[in-house]
Amino acid sequence: xxxxPSLLALALMLSPLPLLAADAPAKYRSxxxxxxxxxxxxxxxxxxxxxxxxxxxxxRVIIELAPEFAPEHAGNIRTMAREHFWDGLxxxxxxxxxxxxxxxxxxxxxxxxxxxGSAKKHLPAEFQRPAKGLAFTALPDRDGWxxxxxxxxxxxxxSDGQQTWLAHCYGALGAGRNNDEDxxxxxxxxxxxxxxxxxxxxxxxxxxxxxxxxxxLSSIQRGPEPMGFYENTAERTxxxxxxLASELPADQRxxxxxxxxxxxxxxxAVEARRNRVDGFYKRAAGHIDLCNxxxxxxxxxxxx
Amino acid sequence: xxxxPSLLALALMLSPLPLLAADAPAKYRSxxxxxxxxxxxxxxxxxxxxxxxxxxxxxRVIIELAPEFAPEHAGNIRTMAREHFWDGLxxxxxxxxxxxxxxxxxxxxxxxxxxxGSAKKHLPAEFQRPAKGLAFTALPDRDGWxxxxxxxxxxxxxSDGQQTWLAHCYGALGAGRNNDEDxxxxxxxxxxxxxxxxxxxxxxxxxxxxxxxxxxLSSIQRGPEPMGFYENTAERTxxxxxxLASELPADQRxxxxxxxxxxxxxxxAVEARRNRVDGFYKRAAGHIDLCNxxxxxxxxxxxx
Numbered sequence: 001x002x003x004x005p006s007l008l009a010l011a012l013m014l015s016p017l018p019l020l021a022a023d024a025p026a027k028y029r030s031x032x033x034x035x036x037x038x039x040x041x042x043x044x045x046x047x048x049x050x051x052x053x054x055x056x057x058x059x060r061v062i063i064e065l066a067p068e069f070a071p072e073h074a075g076n077i078r079t080m081a082r083e084h085f086w087d088g089l090x091x092x093x094x095x096x097x098x099x100x101x102x103x104x105x106x107x108x109x110x111x112x113x114x115x116x117g118s119a120k121k122h123l124p125a126e127f128q129r130p131a132k133g134l135a136f137t138a139l140p141d142r143d144g145w146x147x148x149x150x151x152x153x154x155x156x157x158x159s160d161g162q163q164t165w166l167a168h169c170y171g172a173l174g175a176g177r178n179n180d181e182d183x184x185x186x187x188x189x190x191x192x193x194x195x196x197x198x199x200x201x202x203x204x205x206x207x208x209x210x211x212x213x214x215x216x217l218s219s220i221q222r223g224p225e226p227m228g229f230y231e232n233t234a235e236r237t238x239x240x241x242x243x244l245a246s247e248l249p250a251d252q253r254x255x256x257x258x259x260x261x262x263x264x265x266x267x268x269a270v271e272a273r274r275n276r277v278d279g280f281y282k283r284a285a286g287h288i289d290l291c292n293x294x295x296x297x298x299x300x301x302x303x304x
Numbered sequence: 305x306x307x308x309p310s311l312l313a314l315a316l317m318l319s320p321l322p323l324l325a326a327d328a329p330a331k332y333r334s335x336x337x338x339x340x341x342x343x344x345x346x347x348x349x350x351x352x353x354x355x356x357x358x359x360x361x362x363x364r365v366i367i368e369l370a371p372e373f374a375p376e377h378a379g380n381i382r383t384m385a386r387e388h389f390w391d392g393l394x395x396x397x398x399x400x401x402x403x404x405x406x407x408x409x410x411x412x413x414x415x416x417x418x419x420x421g422s423a424k425k426h427l428p429a430e431f432q433r434p435a436k437g438l439a440f441t442a443l444p445d446r447d448g449w450x451x452x453x454x455x456x457x458x459x460x461x462x463s464d465g466q467q468t469w470l471a472h473c474y475g476a477l478g479a480g481r482n483n484d485e486d487x488x489x490x491x492x493x494x495x496x497x498x499x500x501x502x503x504x505x506x507x508x509x510x511x512x513x514x515x516x517x518x519x520x521l522s523s524i525q526r527g528p529e530p531m532g533f534y535e536n537t538a539e540r541t542x543x544x545x546x547x548l549a550s551e552l553p554a555d556q557r558x559x560x561x562x563x564x565x566x567x568x569x570x571x572x573a574v575e576a577r578r579n580r581v582d583g584f585y586k587r588a589a590g591h592i593d594l595c596n597x598x599x600x601x602x603x604x605x606x607x608x
Contacts, residue, residue: 201589221523
C-alpha cells in the first residue's frame with residue numbers, strides 16, 4: 001500500500017512513537033497487516049477446561065471462562081456444563097443495544113425451575129479481585145469509567161491499582177443476579193450485545209467472554225420492550241447444548257487461537273487503531289477506548 | 305421506592321448536586337421516573353421535512369436528518385426520498401458490531417447503477433461545522449475522543465469549542481464514501497449498530513440519527529466477514545420505501561415526540577444514569593459516556 005504524501009505527513013504529525021530519520025519515515029501498517037505478520041508464538045489456545053461451546057441450531061458460540069476473576073462462578077458453570085444443565089434450555093431475552101440472556105426461563109418459579117444438579121446454590125459475589133498477581137497490559141488512553149484500563153490475558157479489564165475487574169465490553173459474559181449482590185449462581189447468564197454498559201462494572205460478576213460466534217447472539221430478534229424478555233415462548237432461541245471443550249476428545253475441539261495481549265503484535269495493532277493512516281482516514285483519532293479493541297481470534301492448529 | 309440507608313448514603317456521597325438539609329435528603333429518582341414526570345413542554349416533534357420513514361417488510365425505522373450539520377447531504381437525501389430513489393433497493397451490508405449499510409448495491413457499477421434523478425452528483429464533505437450559533441448542552445464528563453461532548457438538539461456531538469461535529473453513536477446515520485473525502489452524495493447510507501466507532505468522527509459526513517426502530521436494523525443477519533456485504537443477493541433486506549414525513553398528509557405521520565436535550569428533565573435523567581442508586585446497583589459509576597445516553601422518544605399527540 002502506497003501512502004499519499006499528505007496522509008504520511010498526518011501520520012508523522014500525530015504519531016506518539018519516536019520518528020525515524022526524515023529520509024526513512026516509518027511506513028504505516030494497519031492492524032490487520034501487523035497481525036498477519038505475527039509470529040506463531042504470539043498466539044495461544046485457551047485451556048479446554050475454560051472453553052465453552054454453546055451449540056445453537058444456527059451454529060456455535062465459543063466462550064472463554066475467566067477463573068482468575070470469578071473462580072467460584074467458573075467452577076459452577078463447569079459443573080453445570082458437565083451435567084448438561086443448559087441443554088434444551090433457551091435464550092429467553094434479547095434487549096436491543098444491551099444484552100441477550102439465557103438459561104432457565106423458569107428459574108424464578110420454584111415449581112418449574114430446572115434442577116442445578118450438584119452445582120452450588122449460593123456463591124459469593126466476584127465483582128473484582130486484587131490487582132496483585134495479575135499480568136496487566138495497560139492501554140495508553142484514559143477513560144472515565146476506571147482509573148486504568150487494559151488487558152489481563154484475553155480479557156478487557158479496569159483497575160484502580162489495588163483491585164482489578166472485568167469490563168462490560170461487547171461480548172462480555174455475566175452472571176445474572178437479583179438485587180442481592182451474592183444472588184448469582186452462574187445458571188442465568190448474559191452476553192453484552194450493545195454499547196458497552198460499563199456502569200455495570202463491579203456491580204455484577206462477569207465470568208468470561210465470547211471469543212467467536214457473537215453474530216449468532218447479536219442478530220437474534222429483540223424481545224418486547226423495555227427488557228426484551230420474550231412473552232411468546234416460541235420466540236426464544238433453543239440451546240442445543242453447552243459443553244466444555246475439555247469434555248470432548250482433543251480432535252473434536254475447535255483449534256482456536258487468540259492473539260496474546262502481552263505481545264508486541266497486540267500493542268502495535270492497538271497503536272495502529274489509535275492512529276489510522278490510510279487512504280480512507282483523513283484524521284487519526286489519537287485515542288482508543290478499551291471496548292473498541294477487538295481481540296484477534298483465528299482457527300488453526302492448536303498451539304500452547 | 306424506598307431506599308435502604310446504605311444506598312442513600314452512597315447517593316449523597318457521590319452526588320455532585322447541592323445536598324439538601326440533612327433532615328430532608330434528596331430522594332433518588334431513576335431516569336425513567338424523572339422522564340415520566342416531565343412536563344409536555346419538555347418534548348418536541350421533529351420537523352416533518354427532516355423526518356424519514358424507512359419502510360421495511362418487518363416494520364418502520366424513523367430517522368431524523370441533521371441539516372444544521374450536513375445541509376447539502378440532508379438536501380440531497382430529501383430530493384432522493386421525494387423521487388423514490390431507495391424504493392425497491394436494499395440493505396446490502398450488515399457487519400457485526402459495526403454498521404448496516406443500504407442504498408444501491410450496484411452504485412459502483414456505472415452500467416447497473418440506479419439514476420440519482422435530480423439529486424446532486426457531487427457534494428462537499430460536511431464533517432464538522434462552526435460551533436458558533438449552535439445551542440450546545442455540555443455533558444459533565446470527558447471522553448478521550450473529543451475535548452467536549454454533549455447534545456445539539458436531538459444529536460450527540462463532539463466539539464473543540466471552535467468546530468462541532470456529530471458523533472458516531474449507536475443509531476447514527478452516515479453517508480458512505482470512497483477514499484476521497486468529498487465522495488459521498490447521500491445515496492449510500494449506513495447506521496451504526498455496534499460499539500460506537502468514534503474514530504470515524506470527522507472522517508465521514510454524518511447526516512442524522514435513528515429515532516425509532518433500531519431493533520429492525522440491529523437484528524439483521526450479518527453478512528460474511530470481514531465487511532458484512534452479502535455475497536448472496538437473496539440475503540439482502542428489501543427496502544419497501546424511504547419517504548419524507550412531510551410528503552404524507554399530517555394525519556398519516558407518526559406523532560413522535562423527543563425529549564428536549566436542553567431541558568432540566570434531560571439533564572436530571574443523565575445525572576440519574578451517571579449515579580444510579582436503587583436496589584440493584586451497589587456502586588454508582590459517577591460517569592457516563594456520550595454514547596451511553598439514550599434519547600427518550602415516545603409516540604403521542606404531535607407537539608411543537
